[in-house]
Amino acid sequence: xxxxxxxxxxAVLDGLLTGxxxxxxxxxxxxxxxxxxxxxxxxxxxxxxxxxxxYLLFDQLGVTPYLGFLAAAAVxxxxxxxxxxGLLRRIAERSEFMIILLTLGIAQMIIGGAQLIFSGDxxxxxxxxxxxxxxxxxxLTLNHGDLLSFAITIVLATGMFLFVMKxxxxxxxxxxxxxxYAASLIxxxxxxxxxxxxxxxxxxxxxxxxxxxxxxYLYPEVGGQFxxxxxxxxxxxxxxxxxxxxxxxxxxxxxxSLTSLYWGNQWALVVDFAIFLLVLSLxxxxxxxxQRV
Amino acid sequence: MTxxxxxxxxxxxxxxxxxxxxxxxxxxxxxxxxxxxxALGVAWNLVGGFAGQLSLGHAAFFGIGAYALPLxxxxxxxxxxxxxxxxxxxxxxxxxxxxxxxxxxxxxxxALATIAFAEVLRLSAKNLDRVTGGDxxxxxxxxxxxxxxxxxFYISAVLLTAAAFTATxxxxxxxxxxxxxxxxxxxxxxxxxxIDAARVKLQAFMxxxxxxxLGGALYAxxxxxxxxxxxxxxxxxxxxxxxxxxxxxxxxxxxxxxAVLLETAQELFKNVFHESYQLIYGVLLVxxxxxxxxxxxxxxxxxxxxxRAP
Amino acid sequence: xxxxxxxxxxxxxxxxxxxxxxGPAARGRPLLTLEHVSKRFGGLRAVNDxxxxxxxxxxLFIVGPNGAGKTTLFNLITGFLPxxxxxxxFAGRSLAGTPPxxxxxxxxxxxxxxxxxxxxxxVLENVMLGAFLHTRNLAExxxxxxxxxxxxxxxxxxxxxxxxxxxxxxxxxxxARALATRPRLILxxxxxxxxxxxxxxxxxxxxxxxxxxxxxxxxxxxxxxxxVMKVAHRVIVLDRGALIAxxxxxxxxxxxxxxxxYLGAKYKQVTG
Numbered sequence: 001x002x003x004x005x006x007x008x009x010x011a012v013l014d015g016l017l018t019g020x021x022x023x024x025x026x027x028x029x030x031x032x033x034x035x036x037x038x039x040x041x042x043x044x045x046x047x048x049x050x051x052x053x054x055y056l057l058f059d060q061l062g063v064t065p066y067l068g069f070l071a072a073a074a075v076x077x078x079x080x081x082x083x084x085x086g087l088l089r090r091i092a093e094r095s096e097f098m099i100i101l102l103t104l105g106i107a108q109m110i111i112g113g114a115q116l117i118f119s120g121d122x123x124x125x126x127x128x129x130x131x132x133x134x135x136x137x138x139x140l141t142l143n144h145g146d147l148l149s150f151a152i153t154i155v156l157a158t159g160m161f162l163f164v165m166k167x168x169x170x171x172x173x174x175x176x177x178x179x180x181y182a183a184s185l186i187x188x189x190x191x192x193x194x195x196x197x198x199x200x201x202x203x204x205x206x207x208x209x210x211x212x213x214x215x216x217y218l219y220p221e222v223g224g225q226f227x228x229x230x231x232x233x234x235x236x237x238x239x240x241x242x243x244x245x246x247x248x249x250x251x252x253x254x255x256x257s258l259t260s261l262y263w264g265n266q267w268a269l270v271v272d273f274a275i276f277l278l279v280l281s282l283x284x285x286x287x288x289x290x291q292r293v
Numbered sequence: 294m295t296x297x298x299x300x301x302x303x304x305x306x307x308x309x310x311x312x313x314x315x316x317x318x319x320x321x322x323x324x325x326x327x328x329x330x331x332a333l334g335v336a337w338n339l340v341g342g343f344a345g346q347l348s349l350g351h352a353a354f355f356g357i358g359a360y361a362l363p364l365x366x367x368x369x370x371x372x373x374x375x376x377x378x379x380x381x382x383x384x385x386x387x388x389x390x391x392x393x394x395x396x397x398x399x400x401x402x403x404a405l406a407t408i409a410f411a412e413v414l415r416l417s418a419k420n421l422d423r424v425t426g427g428d429x430x431x432x433x434x435x436x437x438x439x440x441x442x443x444x445x446f447y448i449s450a451v452l453l454t455a456a457a458f459t460a461t462x463x464x465x466x467x468x469x470x471x472x473x474x475x476x477x478x479x480x481x482x483x484x485x486x487x488i489d490a491a492r493v494k495l496q497a498f499m500x501x502x503x504x505x506x507l508g509g510a511l512y513a514x515x516x517x518x519x520x521x522x523x524x525x526x527x528x529x530x531x532x533x534x535x536x537x538x539x540x541x542x543x544x545x546x547x548x549x550x551x552a553v554l555l556e557t558a559q560e561l562f563k564n565v566f567h568e569s570y571q572l573i574y575g576v577l578l579v580x581x582x583x584x585x586x587x588x589x590x591x592x593x594x595x596x597x598x599x600x601r602a603p
Numbered sequence: 604x605x606x607x608x609x610x611x612x613x614x615x616x617x618x619x620x621x622x623x624x625x626g627p628a629a630r631g632r633p634l635l636t637l638e639h640v641s642k643r644f645g646g647l648r649a650v651n652d653x654x655x656x657x658x659x660x661x662x663l664f665i666v667g668p669n670g671a672g673k674t675t676l677f678n679l680i681t682g683f684l685p686x687x688x689x690x691x692x693f694a695g696r697s698l699a700g701t702p703p704x705x706x707x708x709x710x711x712x713x714x715x716x717x718x719x720x721x722x723x724x725x726v727l728e729n730v731m732l733g734a735f736l737h738t739r740n741l742a743e744x745x746x747x748x749x750x751x752x753x754x755x756x757x758x759x760x761x762x763x764x765x766x767x768x769x770x771x772x773x774x775x776x777x778x779a780r781a782l783a784t785r786p787r788l789i790l791x792x793x794x795x796x797x798x799x800x801x802x803x804x805x806x807x808x809x810x811x812x813x814x815x816x817x818x819x820x821x822x823x824x825x826x827x828x829x830x831v832m833k834v835a836h837r838v839i840v841l842d843r844g845a846l847i848a849x850x851x852x853x854x855x856x857x858x859x860x861x862x863x864x865y866l867g868a869k870y871k872q873v874t875g
Contacts, residue, residue, distance in 0.1 A: 039405070087579065094586065096401050097345070097347050098586060100347060101578065102579060102583075104578065105576075105577075105578030105579035106579060108571055108572075108575025109572055109576055109579060110575070112569060112570070112571030112572025112574065112575050113572050115569070115571055115572070116569045224527070228408065231405050232409075266419065266420045267416075267420060269412070269416055270413055270417060270420065273410075273412055276405075277409050277410070280394070280398060280402060280405070280409075467739075468740075468741070471728065471732055471735060474721065474723070474724060475721050475724070475732045478720075478722055478724060481683070482715070482721060483732070484683075484702070484704045485703060485707055485712070485715070485780075485781070485784075486707060486732045486733050486736060486780065487704050487707035487733075487736040488704055488732070489702075489704045543723075
């Protein structure tokens with residue numbers, strides 16, 4: 001009985017740590033959806049790029065992923081802004097249908113490009129931090145790497161939340177989300193603000209990729225399932241709600257972790273989708289956060 | 294569709310059926326895939342193009358078709374013709390189930406829900422290894438006996454495309470077809486015209502699922518061995534949509550044009566550019582969305598309309 | 604591969620009045636009744652305890668300032684929105700839980716204030732979609748659509764795609780599409796708003812002839828008082844979701860509270 005309890009608690013802790021990164025991925029997508037109504041099918045592909053940036057720094061210069069992720073965020077911010085200006089801005093007035101197809105195409109381009117440059121080989125960045133364990137009593141252990149990434153994530157997620165809620169820029173963002181036309185009338189530079197929002201959303205998923213690097217094998221198609229997870233998180237959190245996505249990410253991490261414990265790892269994603277479909281059909285406005293459907 | 298066009302289409306499909314007289318197994322294998330994807334594209338187009346509902350979960354129906362054959366025939370001992378009937382029934386039933394949930398959602402929510410269903414099916418097929426063999430896979434019985442030549446599959450794929458094409462052509466020129474397009478253009482207006490939007494969408498989805506499942510069965514039988522990551526890949530949902538879009542979603546011939554161009558191109562790219570074909574595929578898709586939003590056939594049609602109009 | 608579906612025998616010959624449509628003797632029977640109907644959006648009472656009756660043979664116009672709840676009222680009647688409170692009856696039957704397509708099948712036709720054409724279809728096809736409510740047959744639906752379009756003097760644009768037509772034509776297209784469903788009650792949501800005065804008055808003339816098409820009652824929402832005065836038998840004034848005045852058009856516009864609070868500016872503006 002006691003072992004059952006401790007293993008469940010361990011699973012919850014692990015889930016919280018992974019979930020914090022899911023939150024970051026989901027917040028990125030929620031930001032993009034909330035402001036621009038873009039359902040970003042390239043989210044996971046951008047995350048994979050963030051992982052490669054972090055990996056290259058690690059492999060070539062020996063930079064630990066726990067610093068390298070910053071570079072990933074910077075590179076992806078620039079890429080995000082460029083993608084917005086180069087591609088997405090051109091079809092802003094088209095149907096959702098077209099926007100989805102465009103992001104699908106962008107994802108294919110990124111994955112195809114990565115195949116070409118990095119080949120399909122698997123890579124792994126082992127950090128010494130991940131082998132060092134922290135024992136909480138006799139039953140619970142956490143590794144230093146996960147704890148560090150958890151701390152970093154909390155700081156970044158809080159920062160992002162405050163930025164969107166409190167800053168001048170954030171107010172402009174929310175004005176655009178409410179009514180693009182009215183926002184432009186009161187002197188908000190809609191194009192620039194949206195470009196920055198897209199860049200931020202992409203940077204968030206990119207740095208989450210960097211922080212996930214030590215935990216995952218890296219290959220060009222690694223991002224696919226994270227695109228799907230980001231959808232689950234965003235729907236769970238209420239499409240476009242940043243704080244909703246933050247909570248939903250953590251919840252998803254814990255649910256996955258418990259699913260793995262009781263039914264096996266291979267069912268985690270199935271449970272994700274089951275929750276997703278249930279929420280979509282019963283409460284399409286999402287479970288957490290203010291909804292904006 | 295005018296009589297002249299009907300004759301043209303029949304002649305076109307007839308010519309395709311003659312190809313095995315001139316081509317060897319390698320080329321027929323490529324052409325089999327082209328024809329198969331043409332059929333999938335035409336089937337997808339009924340929902341995605343004419344009804345305007347962006348399904349990204351058609352892999353579910355393809356997979357149902359692929360898995361139903363070995364499961365019904367080998368595991369349950371059902372003879373092949375009956376298994377084919379049951380497979381269609383299963384796919385249509387699945388479409389009714391998925392549609393009932395997904396069509397309550399609009400826009401991106403619908404697309405996401407269809408993806409989720411297809412993914413649940415793929416992951417379940419991976420995990421329920423006692424039934425599906427999991428990642429080890431299943432041997433698939435031959436539709437035309439154990440060692441049928443590729444010619445048979447190629448001809449079947451062409452006939453499937455022709456059947457889906459004919460069905461679409463008949464639907465488009467019927468009340469049902471107009472109602473689908475009304476739902477695509479404006480659901481509120483459609484409903485004000487007395488159209489039960491949810492119902493016509495569901496019917497289109499079910500017809501589309503039946504053809505897609507037959508495509509899956511054909512594919513599985515030709516390749517003779519299936520695993521979830523191949524028979525239920527997300528790619529199988531995206532590609533027919535992309536083909537239809539490139540050719541012209543909501544046009545009769547668009548999906549066929551798209552499938553022929555892209556599948557042939559992919560085959561060439563694979564040989565010429567090796568690793569980079571996916572990159573080229575992505576670039577093409579982006580270019581189409583940016584510069585040819587109505588697809589090739591759609592753009593030509595509009596151009597001709599404008600020429601005719603004063 | 605001929606594409607035409609097997610022709611069904613015409614169950615409802617078009618030129619006959621719609622089933623149940625009254626002769627002149629039936630004038631005065633209630634066709635649509637609203638009893639204490641309310642609809643809230645958050646804290647806003649869009650429609651507040653509205654009761655009204657539309658009788659057969661009647662042309663009723665609803666006027667009132669923007670945001671008075673006129674369009675919401677139409678959305679409640681046609682099932683696009685469910686009422687929070689109250690009962691709506693059509694031909695004696697409660698419409699509770701009736702979805703929009705069912706309302707259309709019962710004989711309630713409507714236009715949309717913000718025109719919603721089927722953009723990639725031609726004008727004829729747009730109207731055929733209304734006609735398909737009573738026939739599967741393409742030729743028959745086409746014939747009906749042509750008749751309606753001829754009546755609305757749109758014969759010249761019949762083959763053009765709806766996308767790119769001017770607003771005046773799109774407004775008429777809304778009416779044509781609704782008329783092709785052979786409604787017993789037709790709800791016209793600002794069909795003349797935004798049109799030049801001559802065009803508006805010409806259209807008003809056509810609206811007076813709707814009974815020829817089997818329409819037994821017309822309910823309109825309109826700002827243009829000239830049209831209301833010309834066409835309406837009775838006028839209802841809505842303000843902030845509530846019904847505040849009702850009566851013959853000439854009476855209503857003379858009531859001081861109506862003039863000052865709601866119609867003043869507009870009425871003066873139009874009548875000079």
